[in-house]
Amino acid sequence: MSSLNWTEDFLSELSADMTVAESAISSDVTLWQIDNYAWQRFAEIALRQKLRWAAGWAEQVQDRFLVNACFEKQGKYILLRTGVDASNPELPSQATVYPAANRSERHTQDMFGIRFSGHPDNRRWTRHQAWIEHNYPLRKDFPVQGTPVGITAPDMHYPFIKSHGAGTYEIPVGPVHAGIIEPGHFRFQAVGELILNLEERLGYVHKGIEKIAEGREPESLARLAGRISGDTTVGHCWAACMAMEQAAGIVVPARAALIRGILAERERVANHMGDIGAICNDVAFVFAQMQFTRLRELWLRTNATVFGHRLLMDSIVPGGVACELSDESCTLIKKELVELKNELNEVILALDLNSSLEDRLYTAGFLSEEIAAAFGTVGYVGRASGQDFDVRRDAPYAPYDQVTVKVALENQGDIASRLWVRYKEIRASLRLIGEFIERLVDGDIRTEWQTPSAGAEGLGIVDGWRGEIITYVRFEAGNKIARFYPRDPSQLNWPALEKLVLNNIVPDFPVCNKSVNGSYSGNDL
């Protein structure tokens, strides 16, 4: 995609007191450092210039906190950074400008104790009762074991938004849900069956991933990254390895990059098949569920045969991949591609012509383009609401720089659109897998690791099956991780669910939720 250099224009927009120190992190990412008083004003200009807010995190370096925000436009990323003093950590909020930054700033507030002045909703977010107020787990003086006393109390007194008025009532759901799904709490306000408001309360599966990452060596971090969200093990592992490889200044061999591409597309296909089946199942169309779970199972069995793991865990390692791809395996995969295409043709025709599915999926769970853009939604959630962005096409990394990635796009914004985007993505992934196999070159599958210098940093950006993943890594001396922050696409997509269920009926919530399918674990970290 032609990337007109918008950054020059952007810099000329900044007022005289906003000086930017610029340095390159990678070909697609530039680091801009600014003074902290300009933090919010920068966001205002960024919004006017139509930059997308993509990620935010902080880091402690001695007695200062570095605060980062990542913006994107036309596939070029700006990593904006400022510093605040640890003795009085306060920064003007960007969430006032970008709703997408809202929960991220609350997370940073809970984990570092940085106050974001003017924040529209500064209630705690990630913190429930596992550690007490005014303790901040990601500060360096907070011990990884914490100071737990007895049984962690339930988070009884979280100040939920209340509804008033005749006829309105509340439905609290979770954290333990009535199905095989992850824990989280949903608070509905409804009149009759109509949803007036939904408030999500997440953080139940917070496992301290950022904290327990510190001090790990690259291989160990890759394993942890592969368990941020089990369904995205390839995506997260790849992003983490990409960040570490950038910091170490190593390039993975061409063969390894192609195998990574195959792994990532296989992950996308597996999850999309599971989701399409589950969406249909939520509207009682069991035929599709049975067919898609069958196809998914066959697909996972090939994963096990070829790569040694059904979900492909630990296939990507720092410097390359852990598994060779033999000629027989390639033949097997190619045969499977043809078979799956034929099966999908038959199954999807049966779906497409089914009026009971149409009834339930069209117009339900509508997410407008404006709201999708305001929350910076990514992946199939964004793409079903007209957000034409895909890292693989717009900021391509090996092996996607060798191929044409067709991005599925819809703009009706309903559940059906999110289903069709997934279906189109499966088709595109099948083509990509075929192309990567054709392009497979001989050679190593792993580059030797080089210990990065203390302080070296990297930003891995890949398109996982849910959408863009952004992962930050900084090393300290001795090949050890000083800071790890993975931004799962769910973090941007979860708030959109609160909006798209409005004016739907409560019984349609499960299918609305499934059509977004946010990761709780990837969100809570």
Added chain:
Amino acid sequence: MLRIFKKILTTGVVTEKIKAPKDAELEQLGIELKTHIDKKFSGSIAIRQVDAGSCNGCELEIHALNNPFYDIERFGIHFVASPRHADVLLVTGPVSRHMQTALLRTYEATPNPKWVVAAGDCAACGGEFGVSYASCGVVSNVIPVDLTIPGCPPTPLALMKGLLGLISAKT
């Protein structure tokens, strides 16, 4: 509609034969069985699955138990929506501290007699997360466990063997 019937017919039955596992087989899979379900109960068990902090990988494979290849319901094992309807809690993940009370309450809400299965390395023996300010570690740190099924995640076959081992009456 005809298309649907045609596809159903041409797909046929894909469900696979699975035999109740021998003890040696369980051992080989690393499955540790501390108790058996009493014969009186073993004809049909109701499972309430509780994700106590998992990465969701284990859930994907538990889901697969209901796909047509494994079709676990044919053995009388089915998943229920409430712990009050359950005989067995199938718990995954390290128990996050934020889920500790929820897990305890789910356990209390499950009527006696009840059994607890800890599935996946995180739940059974440690895994990647361990004990920290945010995590209580393995399930047995929080509630008593009767059966552990290791694996990251355990395959549907391992899950199935473990559960069948639990209900195959020996006593």
